[in-house]
Amino acid sequence: MKFSGSLLFTTLWFFFVYAPMAHMVWGKGGLLNAGLGGRFPTLDFAGGTVVHITSGVSALVCALYMGKRIGYPKQPMPPHSLVLSFIGACLLWVGWFGFNAGSALASGGLSTSAFVATHFGAAAAALSWSLAEYWKNDRASALGSISGAVAGLVAITPAAGFVGPLSALAIGFLAGIFCYLMVTKFKAMAGYDDSLDAFGVHGAGGTLGALLTGVFAQQVFNPIFGKGKPIGGLDGRWAQVGYQFIGVAFAWIFALVGTLIILKVVDAIIGVRVRDEEEVQGLDLSQHGEEAYNLES
Amino acid sequence: MKFSGSLLFTTLWFFFVYAPMAHMVWGKGGLLNAGLGGRFPTLDFAGGTVVHITSGVSALVCALYMGKRIGYPKQPMPPHSLVLSFIGACLLWVGWFGFNAGSALASGGLSTSAFVATHFGAAAAALSWSLAEYWKNDRASALGSISGAVAGLVAITPAAGFVGPLSALAIGFLAGIFCYLMVTKFKAMAGYDDSLDAFGVHGAGGTLGALLTGVFAQQVFNPIFGKGKPIGGLDGRWAQVGYQFIGVAFAWIFALVGTLIILKVVDAIIGVRVRDEEEVQGLDLSQHGEEAYNLES
Amino acid sequence: MKFSGSLLFTTLWFFFVYAPMAHMVWGKGGLLNAGLGGRFPTLDFAGGTVVHITSGVSALVCALYMGKRIGYPKQPMPPHSLVLSFIGACLLWVGWFGFNAGSALASGGLSTSAFVATHFGAAAAALSWSLAEYWKNDRASALGSISGAVAGLVAITPAAGFVGPLSALAIGFLAGIFCYLMVTKFKAMAGYDDSLDAFGVHGAGGTLGALLTGVFAQQVFNPIFGKGKPIGGLDGRWAQVGYQFIGVAFAWIFALVGTLIILKVVDAIIGVRVRDEEEVQGLDLSQHGEEAYNLES
Numbered sequence: 001m002k003f004s005g006s007l008l009f010t011t012l013w014f015f016f017v018y019a020p021m022a023h024m025v026w027g028k029g030g031l032l033n034a035g036l037g038g039r040f041p042t043l044d045f046a047g048g049t050v051v052h053i054t055s056g057v058s059a060l061v062c063a064l065y066m067g068k069r070i071g072y073p074k075q076p077m078p079p080h081s082l083v084l085s086f087i088g089a090c091l092l093w094v095g096w097f098g099f100n101a102g103s104a105l106a107s108g109g110l111s112t113s114a115f116v117a118t119h120f121g122a123a124a125a126a127l128s129w130s131l132a133e134y135w136k137n138d139r140a141s142a143l144g145s146i147s148g149a150v151a152g153l154v155a156i157t158p159a160a161g162f163v164g165p166l167s168a169l170a171i172g173f174l175a176g177i178f179c180y181l182m183v184t185k186f187k188a189m190a191g192y193d194d195s196l197d198a199f200g201v202h203g204a205g206g207t208l209g210a211l212l213t214g215v216f217a218q219q220v221f222n223p224i225f226g227k228g229k230p231i232g233g234l235d236g237r238w239a240q241v242g243y244q245f246i247g248v249a250f251a252w253i254f255a256l257v258g259t260l261i262i263l264k265v266v267d268a269i270i271g272v273r274v275r276d277e278e279e280v281q282g283l284d285l286s287q288h289g290e291e292a293y294n295l296e297s
Numbered sequence: 298m299k300f301s302g303s304l305l306f307t308t309l310w311f312f313f314v315y316a317p318m319a320h321m322v323w324g325k326g327g328l329l330n331a332g333l334g335g336r337f338p339t340l341d342f343a344g345g346t347v348v349h350i351t352s353g354v355s356a357l358v359c360a361l362y363m364g365k366r367i368g369y370p371k372q373p374m375p376p377h378s379l380v381l382s383f384i385g386a387c388l389l390w391v392g393w394f395g396f397n398a399g400s401a402l403a404s405g406g407l408s409t410s411a412f413v414a415t416h417f418g419a420a421a422a423a424l425s426w427s428l429a430e431y432w433k434n435d436r437a438s439a440l441g442s443i444s445g446a447v448a449g450l451v452a453i454t455p456a457a458g459f460v461g462p463l464s465a466l467a468i469g470f471l472a473g474i475f476c477y478l479m480v481t482k483f484k485a486m487a488g489y490d491d492s493l494d495a496f497g498v499h500g501a502g503g504t505l506g507a508l509l510t511g512v513f514a515q516q517v518f519n520p521i522f523g524k525g526k527p528i529g530g531l532d533g534r535w536a537q538v539g540y541q542f543i544g545v546a547f548a549w550i551f552a553l554v555g556t557l558i559i560l561k562v563v564d565a566i567i568g569v570r571v572r573d574e575e576e577v578q579g580l581d582l583s584q585h586g587e588e589a590y591n592l593e594s
Numbered sequence: 595m596k597f598s599g600s601l602l603f604t605t606l607w608f609f610f611v612y613a614p615m616a617h618m619v620w621g622k623g624g625l626l627n628a629g630l631g632g633r634f635p636t637l638d639f640a641g642g643t644v645v646h647i648t649s650g651v652s653a654l655v656c657a658l659y660m661g662k663r664i665g666y667p668k669q670p671m672p673p674h675s676l677v678l679s680f681i682g683a684c685l686l687w688v689g690w691f692g693f694n695a696g697s698a699l700a701s702g703g704l705s706t707s708a709f710v711a712t713h714f715g716a717a718a719a720a721l722s723w724s725l726a727e728y729w730k731n732d733r734a735s736a737l738g739s740i741s742g743a744v745a746g747l748v749a750i751t752p753a754a755g756f757v758g759p760l761s762a763l764a765i766g767f768l769a770g771i772f773c774y775l776m777v778t779k780f781k782a783m784a785g786y787d788d789s790l791d792a793f794g795v796h797g798a799g800g801t802l803g804a805l806l807t808g809v810f811a812q813q814v815f816n817p818i819f820g821k822g823k824p825i826g827g828l829d830g831r832w833a834q835v836g837y838q839f840i841g842v843a844f845a846w847i848f849a850l851v852g853t854l855i856i857l858k859v860v861d862a863i864i865g866v867r868v869r870d871e872e873e874v875q876g877l878d879l880s881q882h883g884e885e886a887y888n889l890e891s
Contacts, residue, residue: 003437078888079888080887080888080889081380081886081887081888081889082884082885082886082888083675083678083886083887084384087384087678087681094689137883139597139882139883140597141882141883141884142882143884287436288436288437288438288439289434289436289438290379290438290439290440291379292378292379292380293377293378293379293380294375294376294377294378294379295377295378300733300734378677381677384681392688584733585733585734585735585736586731586735587676587735587736587737588676589675589676589677590674590675590676591672591673591674591675591676592674592675
């Protein structure tokens, strides 16, 4: 994508996809708000619908709209440094504690519970993705375990403040297997080129996590929110799963339509895809005039 | 610089430049202390004068005293890994929250306000440095955006506990452009060899930030400090800009003179510059007997 | 080690070495518990015996049981990237604050004191290891200073909540020199192949730190624990050094015997050492089917 186009895209996307969605889910009186008078109360503790479905689905729309990289999928395009990917995933895992536990907005029992759920979800998904790989390839890779961890972090995000450690293990475990299938089987079948697997991990993991939040949410882990009333399936209130489905469907449609319109606008004004010779040269050089490494120096 | 010389330099510098300066600004009854009876009350929340002006100006003195690297500026000397620079800047940004918000010495409204100001200052400077680059080169680089972010972090440091988010945007925006000009135009004009741009970013950004603190400081963002009285220009108390100027001038002179004397002393005892053959071999090998990478292994 | 074997080993080790040891030292009524009715009250604030002696001694048992890497020690096997080692050590240092200060279980005076002790211990050990290197090789290396920092972090871990900053400096200083001798002199003499120096840093540093905790523990730095009574040698209660010795001896024997039995079990079921051709190919490829870098892409 052109750098200038990506700047305009990001700005428009923030205002017309992210911000309205955040208001609907977290704002007072928002359509999907679960605690302050929304029409369809959707549980989303730290951003499963608002952050991960919107971004993941939008990434899919971009990948489909922009088409594949030159040479994909015939030419192998492995990530250039697994070492840096691994370090990045570790920093992400730690940072996610701030993201999920911080969504309790105060230090206390709820933030601690969200912290623990986050860790358990990520660990279970790292394991289950590795197991799936082992099942398929007879080997578990480091790339698989970190992909799994991120999938687990994504899936536990909407649920973190509503579920206990055992439910977090279940959500993470399912997310690791589901996202593994999405980025291997489904992506190959559908044929889109999503180099970071933003859809397969964030879109798919966010969708699964948001739905499972309806299943596993329990009043006992969020007394402030539930105020003593049942909130999710494990509390016997299965209607929440239906509301979660409505919230998820809304996030999908909103991201699909919004991103498509924004892409059309950006394409008309600036253009989205770089010229072929720029792509072959590499975006570092053609868009930013710099290289990642100067090893000869 | 010789490693042994740098150890002696650092030790002397800590005792004879940093420590007295910290006492003058933050210590009870210090000459520049703003809250506990100083003669020239200088506002410096987390170290604009104490940390960044002293270190940046001292770096300039060192660069001028020691001279250029062999081959500079004819031979290109790009940083060897932009990837690591970027990771480093990200870690720095996160760590700076601890530095600035932590200077409130307690969790609460003031630390939250300093946290937000820090983020806004860094983001605005990353943007404005990139814009300046774009204006000049038709391209914005990753190196530019992280340099801008650090410039913004530096400039917001003295102001963090005294200004609101909009003032932080203004301070950061100005710092990004000012430091960009310092490390491109001014450095080229003056001809010194400051490989990390310690002066252009920390010295210049710290000076600008300290002066702008006097302009933007508002009592409403620091009720503990102001105790209901106006503190800076936006409160109508423009005299503070004058005090900031005195504090800045003092930090400059203190760093200039102190560092020059210390360099003379270190040069006399141990020597500061390595021999030419050691420099050509590289300081990793000649000073520490090790290499950064052993990629053949 | 085979990846499958290492998974089984880790699982068994957690249940049969770590968990019982943690119960004995920190659990109510545990044999070595110092605050809740143990027979031999051993002071261990954040895991000198429980974490570092057990893991370090177990690493030694593994290194002896599995034998040397092919070519060791004739073929040089330097770490491939000092840059990443350095970044890792820095992240570890910061993370360790969470580990040690967090062991106070609440924010307050005790966590602050443990935080400061951790920093002082790490810094002093980085210095003393570098001094030892300088004494021996006329040069201090970056690898040495980070090894020293980790040695200091390990040694201060059991002591962090019981000692003041000056004692932390002393513990760290001694740990840096002691661990330097262990990973240079002792390892060469004993001839085992411990590629990460898990024994020389964690085993040796943990042992020294646990013993010195008995010497330096002072009631004034842990009023909750001591409840006004003397706790360590500096309080005049030298008997604690004897108890520390019992705790250390117990951790050693438990780790030695437990790890040896677990290795035998894993070796019988799965096997522990990879085949020679897998080792020559490298474990990344043979065990995980991936490479750390794809620099040609």
